[in-house]
Amino acid sequence: MSRTLTGVAASPGLAAAPGVRWDAGEGVAVEPAPDIQTAARRVQDDLRRRATEAPTSEGRTVLEALSLFAGDPELLASAEAAARQGVSLPDAVRAASGHYAEQLRALGGYLAERAEDVLDVGARIVAALEGRHVAEIPNPGHPYVLVARDLAPADTALLDPTVVVALVTEQGGPTSHTAILARSLGLPAVVACAGARDAADGHALVVDGDLGEVHIDPPTAVVEALTARAERQRRRTTAVTGPGMTKDSVPVALLANVGGARDAAAAAESGAEGIGLFRTEFLFLGRTDEPSLDEQVEAYADVLAHFVGRRVVVRTLDGGSDKPLPFLELGAEENPALGVRGLRTETVRPGVLERQLTALSAAVVRTGCDAWVMAPMVSTTTEARWFASMVRGRGLPTAGVMIEVPAAALRAGDLLPEVDFASLGTNDLGQYTMAADRQCGDLGTLLDPWQPALLDLVAMTCAAGKAHGRPVGVCGEAAADPLLGAVLVGLGVSSLSMAAPALAAVRATLRDVDLATCAEAARLARSAPTAAEARNAASALLLGA
Amino acid sequence: MPSRTVTVASRVGLHARPAALFTQAAAATGVPVTIAKSGGAAVNAASILSVLGLGVGSGEEVVLSADGDGADAALDGLVALLSTDLDAVDEV
Structure with a gap:
């Protein structure tokens, strides 16, 4: 009997093969090591x-x-x-x-x-x-879909992509290791797919990494329709080049997320129109003392130099929580995701941000780059106003805020007039909206970026941006999903920033739909009661367009 | 204590394969060697995790230090290694 399981789309593409169940943690017992x-x-x-x-x-x-x-x-x-x-x-x-x-x-x-x-x-x-020996990846002698609870790096390193043609896991979210690995290998993947191990083992499967669906023993007609769609998409992705825009020529800036000069060089080569998220933490990591002003200027200029004449959105230091920076000496916290992190570190270690802005300003003068500077973890209008005045006071003309705290999205109408632009960090905004830890593999479904509650907050932010004439972009993983990218554009987002390899597929999908269709897909998604129904409703419209 | 300042020649910086080759060579000297970015804290040069954690980019200067018998010879060998583009080595 044919049936379909729904999870979270983690890596695009389509693959058909028998499912093979693998239980990694349940290897044989061995003598525990004494030390x-x-x-x-x-x-x-x-x-x-x-x-x-x-x-x-x-x-x-x-x-x-x-x-x-x-x-x-x-x-x-x-x-x-x-x-x-x-x-x-x-x-x-x-x-x-x-x-x-x-x-x-x-x-x-x-x-x-x-x-x-x-x-x-x-x-x-x-x-x-503890006396457990970890099991190894199966090798049944034919191509198959690997179906597991979750996958660890050493497991997936043994994957032969000509034998394992797709990945399905019960745990993990769109930002999990499985998802990142699958995207780098070009394997379709569906994560957070409950019940997959029992249902899929030994059955014929079609894994749809675009919609996050796993079809079990599907009828021939379904397989043919899905295969035709995949082939059409593959041809479009390689054929479409140039700047991001909808079918009716509404520009959508397609930007890259980078963490240093090496990323920036790769992004510049991949056709990114600019940088939508420059993470500046790389310079501060593992340091017991703050990097000197000169060292900061050099490091920022190295990145900016790759995008002279184009937009580079710089995020100021985002320390604390999952990114401890020793020189800040913040100490341990009970609940670090809700603790002193992002812009908040400036209240306990004043001066670090000011020096970073001074260095950025010098790097901008040297390179002649169009740098937009934004703060992470902004919650209130007061914080937005304070940050913007500090940025402008350093001669940097364009100040913005990350919208990643629900309070900031709810009150975007008050925050945005204080700044020049906003960027939605959908990973953290999702974590805080759903009260679901991003690192927790059991909560993948809650972290699905199609959650209607998350889309509502995106819509509120975009509405405030429109009312006050402030551009709103997205720099979370959500931007890298071509269908969700179209929905975000429909909600009013004017730029999408992602890891450089994801740009081509998003560019191709946007070029095939006009703004009115994106807006209608967004309306359908927000009208849906669940993430899965939101994705289904929007995808049906966008893929049929 | 003997020390040397050297510019990292590898195109990817002291990451990935170059970092692995460097830490293995540092361990093989049998002498405790530290590595630091200029003005930064010194870490164990035989520890791949510590070396990666420095985030040394291509063209950046690092300071190597060692103490005891054979310190100078150990440092000279490691300086020669870092002055080579380690990505190019053994590439086929």
């Missing part, structure tokens, strides 16, 4: 052996890096120090790997992607201490 060093050595040996068996050179590189992480002297020393203070061995390893993962995450770009790898290595050392 951290022994456990780490066991993990390191295992990863080295897997590296020699990896089907792709990318996989081998990942596994070799993981084996180095497993033997890292500072990681192990830090875990052993915690253990000496009475922390249990597994908790000591988790704390140490968590610390290094956070440090890498705060650097952004390539290094942020390694954060998951460190956590994976930590989990493997914990498994060795």
Whole structure:
């Protein structure tokens, strides 16, 4: 009997193959390792052996890096120090790997992607201490759809993309490791798909990574219609070039998210019209002292130089919470996502922001770049006004705010007149709207960017932007989903910023729909009671257009 | 304590493969070596996680320091390594 499961679309595309269930954490029991060093050595040996068996050179590189992480002297020393203070061995390893993962995450770009790898290595050392041996990816001898609870970096490094043609996981959100990996390999993926392991194992599957659907034993007509649609999209994506615009020539700036000069160079080559989110944390990470003014000027100028004459939206230092910056000495917090982070760090460590703005101003003068400067984690009109006056006081003409706190979206009509532009950070706005931790794999469905409540807040912000003549953009993962991108444009967003590889598909989708259709798709999505119904209603209209 | 200042030649900076090669070489010297960005805190040069955490970009200067027997020879070897574009090595 045919049926369809709905999850969260994590990587676009379509693939058909039998489903194979895989239970990663449920490997065989082995003798528990007596201490951290022994456990780490066991993990390191295992990863080295897997590296020699990896089907792709990318996989081998990942596994070799993981084996180095497993033997890292500072990681192990830090875990052993915690253990000496009475922390249990597994908790000591988790704390140490968590610390290094956070440090890498705060650097952004390539290094942020390694954060998951460190956590994976930590989990493997914990498994060795607890006497579990981690199972390996199945190899049934034919192409298949891998169906799992969730996937860790060392698991996915063994994936052969010619054998595993799509990924379906029960956990994980659109920003999870599985999603990021699937996008980089070009594999369709659906995450947060409840019940997938039981329902899909051994059945014929069609995975629809555009709509977030998994069709189980579908009728031939459905397979043919889906295949035709996928082929049409593939041809369009490679054929459409140039600036972002709708079918009726309404411009939508397609911008890139970058975390440093290397990202900026890649973004400039990929045809980004500018930078919609320049994360400045990379320079501050792991520092016990604040970078000097000269060092900051150099680093900012290196990034700005790639986009002279184009828009670069710079986000001021976003420390605290998941991006601890040692020199700020903020200390531990019970609930860091709701703590002293983003713009709020300036209230406890005054002067850091002022110096950053001074350095930015000098970098702008040197490069002649059109820099727009915005603050993260703005909640009130008072904060927006204070930030804007500080930015303008440093000779930087364009000041803005991130809209990522529901309060800021609800009162956008008061905030926006104080600034020149706003950028919606849909990842954090989703987390705070749904009260769902972004790092929590069990809450993927709540973090679905199609949640109508999140779309409502986007709409309120855009309405305020229109009323006051202030452009509103989106710089969260939502912007990288071509169908959702069209809905955001329909809600009134004038720029979409994303990881550079996602630009082509968004550009092609927008070019096929006019603004009125985007607006109608947005209306349908907001009228829906659930995220899945919102996506279905909007997608049916947009894909039929 | 002997130290050397060197400019990182690798195009990607001290990330990925260059960082792995560097930390393995630092560990192989058998001498405790530290690495710091100019004006920054020194970290264990044999620790890949610490080295990645510095976020050293291409063309940036770093300071290597070591102490004890063989410190100078160890530093000279590592300086030579960082002065090479490690991305280009072994590329086929």
